[in-house]
Amino acid sequence: MSTKPTSTPEASSTSDSDGGNETPPLRVNRTKVGIRARPAPDGDMALTHPQLYFNREISTLQFHIRVLEQALDDAHPILNRVMFLLIFSSNLDEFFEIRVAGLKQALLIDEHAHSRDGQTYQQTLNEISDIAHEHVARQYQILNDVLIPALEQENVRFLRRSRWTKAQKDWVSDYFYREIQPVISPIGLDPSHPFPRLVNKSLNFIVELEGSDAFGRSGGLAIIPAPRSLPRLIRFPEAISGNGSVDYAFLSSMIHAHADALFPGMTIKGCYQFRLTRNADLSVNPEEVSDLASALKGELLARRYGDGVRLEIANNCPAHLADFLLNQFGLMDQDLYLVDGPVNLSRMMAVINDTHRSDLLYGPFVPGLPKPLKHRRGSYFDAVAQDDILLHHPYQSFAPVEHWLKEAASDPNVLAIKQTLYRTGPHSEIVSALADAARNGKEVTVVIELRARFDEADNIELASRLQEAGANVIYGMMDFKIHAKLMHMVRREQGELRHYAHLGTGNYHATTAKLYTDYSLLTADHKLCRDVHLIFQQIAGMGQPRQTHYLLHAPFTLHSTLIELIDREIEHVKRGCKGYILFKCNSLTEPRLIQALYRASQAGIECDLIIRSTCCLRPGVEGVSDNIRVRSIVGRFLEHTRVYYFRNANRPQLWCGSADAMERNMFHRVESCFPVLNQKLARQIKKDMDTYLLDNCQSWQLCADGHYERSTPSGDEEAISAQETLLYAYALKR
Structure with a gap:
């Protein structure tokens, strides 16, 4: 595929860089999506x-x-x-x-x-x-x-400038001179003004000029960086739009329409939007760092100016300008992407809430509550002390986790609270409750992972806020990200200390808990709570790995135990039992786990793998993986639960955890994986997993050649969406 633009008569200042060239009709293929087909190998x-x-x-x-x-x-x-x-x-x-x-x-x-x-x-x-x-x-x-x-x-319209009415043109002109021109600083390129250092993923324009400026400099090229403070999508006033429509103009259209005002007395031959994507991975050398937080602050600034990896340009940009930009950023032709519209599409996300058209979005629902919490009169501690409580987010509310922590913060009998935070959001009720607990004199220890990708700045700020409140803040370890989702509380009851814990598959983040599927376990099981306490001690202190009763934790016991559980299933089959394995996680890439699953398939064990994203295992290879089925569920909610199930000779064991089946999770992160000991709750989770396996609306099957094929109901088969089924089962729609 050729990616180079061509110079055309239309590639001028009169062309609309919000979209240029004609495109062929869209061919919709909803049943098969994938990559270059690869024949299935010999088994x-x-x-x-x-x-x-x-x-x-x-x-x-x-x-x-x-x-x-x-x-x-x-x-x-x-x-x-x-x-x-x-x-x-x-x-x-x-x-x-x-x-x-x-x-x-x-x-x-x-x-x-x-x-x-x-x-x-x-x-x-x-x-x-x-x-x-x-x-x-x-x-x-x-x-x-x-x-x-x-x-x-x-009646929601994105109007290119060729469609603006006179009233809209007048309003745009006023908006440009009032809101845009005062904050824009065009940069002419000449020996005294070299090419500027552009921020990662920022919107910019390259302008070709003719004529001479006030200092006698002849025209050439200029760059217009669009300030990040400016919205990329601007809504026209209702009085200007009329007919009850919601109309938007792109910032790029406004700048194109008035680019000549930025270069008075000169002729604009062309103005074209572009965006550079840079390397944004952080690199911190543990041998050179004495203060992780300070080192990360420096790296966050460097992230904005990493090496270029991709260049997006309006598809009507002439070839010589595209070549100029590629050379500036040290990129090749294959790194160039010509786009028929705004180069920064993700900034359009503002339209979702700005339109105020709830009728064009999924309807709201009220997250459910498990029976022990539905008509709660007393303390959360009393409810959890009676039996384990399981929450399935977002179908069931995340609020009990927040409320329990708030109750603990003000409970005079609670002596200590420990918690991990990976992603939690800048205005977290969880963080507020932890700060209140520290102010109330409780021993509060918070393990904050500063290197949660793209949340580093928020986490540094939250760490400072908790430290100011008197909490003990631990940043984790240089070589291992703290990804476990754990909370531990110690409470004095009738003269003795009792332990409570929350263990989850997802982050302590109230917003994503409404969008991601996750499990939360609230427990007072003594041995399980003790295990959580030991992991916190191991993170905070030093010493050899602590022996846990139930909890598996990376990088120590999780990987080896999962392989042992697969091998145990193989041994059961050799003795005549029927075997079955089910994994549900975000990604499966770790080779030894993949090889163990191949061995299980070769032993005749049926394996169902629900892998949302990356899967390196090839299913359906005769003699190797013909008993393995891989599916991906993509729908309204982001699938995020991690579940590992083994039939275990009709004595099923089910585990939930924070870890995906990846090298990084198994060996380079601190992760937790907990057994669901309450068999009623374990059966509930298994029933949820069976619902996913029945999905024929949002399920994609991974084929042996690498393609994903979408499941569709056949004949008179009932249409089943797992997410819709679970929503109706757990939550109250309205």
């Missing part, structure tokens, strides 16, 4: 053979494509479809900032290096480029040919 091979593994980066990219497909699914309300398209854009940004940037760095170290599937890093980058170019073009086709027309039918 007679070693389990370490490269052909038995899918490329991690390509598999991750496939997940983003499945998200994009939701934008075409009319089962979602129209604004939710827009949201999926914008999430695809945001996901792709991070994919380039982290994954592609990492591959480019690895190439500099060893150009012959390759991944587990046998591809060299350069081959992977080439394939990423092919797939990304295809689907970025498709993304803009969906936006321009499907979503914008559908929104227009609902």
Whole structure:
């Protein structure tokens, strides 16, 4: 695929860089999404053979494509479809900032290096480029040919400047001179004004000029950086739009329409928007750091100016300007993406709430509560002391976790609270409760992971806030991210100390708890709570790994125990029992776990894997993985639960945890994985998992050749959406 623009007569200051060239009609294919097909390998091979593994980066990219497909699914309300398209854009940004940037760095170290599937890093980058170019073009086709027309039918309009009425043009002109021009600083390029250092993912314009300026300098090129303080989408006043429509103009259109005002007396030959994506991964050398928080503050500034990895330009930009920008950023042709619309689509997310059209979004629902909490009269401690309580978010409310902590903060009998925080949000009720507890004289210890990607700045601020309140704040360890989701409380009851704990699969984040599927366990089980206490001691102090009764924890016992549980299932089958394994997690990449699952399949064990995103295991290979089925659920909520289930000779064991089946989680993070000891609750989770396996509306099956094929009801088969089924089962819709 050619990515280079061509110079055309239309590529001038009169062209609308919000979208230029004609595109072919969109071909919608909703049943099969994937990558370059690869034949299934011969089953007679070693389990370490490269052909038995899918490329991690390509598999991750496939997940983003499945998200994009939701934008075409009319089962979602129209604004939710827009949201999926914008999430695809945001996901792709991070994919380039982290994954592609990492591959480019690895190439500099060893150009012959390759991944587990046998591809060299350069081959992977080439394939990423092919797939990304295809689907970025498709993304803009969906936006321009499907979503914008559908929104227009609902009187929500994105107006290019060629469609502005005279009243709208006048209003834009006033807005430009009042709100935009005073904060814009164009930069002419000449020997005394070299090319500026542009911030990662910022909106910019390259302008070609003719004529002479006030100092006699002849025209050439200039750069207009759009200040990040300016909204990328501006809503017209209702009086200007009329007919009850909600109309928007893009900031880029406003700047294009008035670019000549920024260069008085000169002629603009062309003005074209562009955006540079940079390497945004943080790098902190533990041998050179004495204060992690201070080191991260410096790295956060550096993140904005990392090496370039992708250049997006309006598709009507002439080739010579595109070449100029590529040379400035040290990029190749395959790093160039020509787009038919705004280069910074994720900033359109503002339209979701700004339109005030709730009828174009999913209707609200009231999260449910488990029976022990529905008609609670007394203390949360009393309810948890009676029996374990399980919450399934977002179908059930996250509020009990917050309320329990708030109660603990003011309870005079609570002596100590310990908690991990990975992502929690800048205005967290959880953090407020912990600060109140510290002010109330309780021993509060908070383990904050400062390196939670893209939340580093918020976490540094929260750490300072907790320290000011008197809490003991621990930043974790240099070599291991603290990713476990744990809370531990000690309470004096009838003269003795009693332990309580919350263990979860998701973050202590009230907002994402409404969007992500996760499990929360509230427990007073003595041995389980003791295990949580031991993990906190291990994180905060020093010494050898502590022996836990029930809890598995990375990087020590989680990986080895999961393999032991798989091998135990194989032994049960050898003795004549029926085996079964079910995993549900976000990603599966760790090779020894994959090999253990291959051995289980070869032993005749049926394996169901519900893997939302990246999966390197190749299912359906005869003699190797023909008993393994892999599916991905993509729908209204982000699947985030981690569940590991083993039939165990009809004595089932079910585990939930914070860890995905990835190398980083197993060996480079502190993770927790807890057994659900209450069999009633374990059966409830297994029933939820069975619902996912019945899904034929939002489920994608991974095929042996690497493609994902969407499940659809056949014949008279009942249509089942797992998320809708669980929503009706747990929550009250209104």
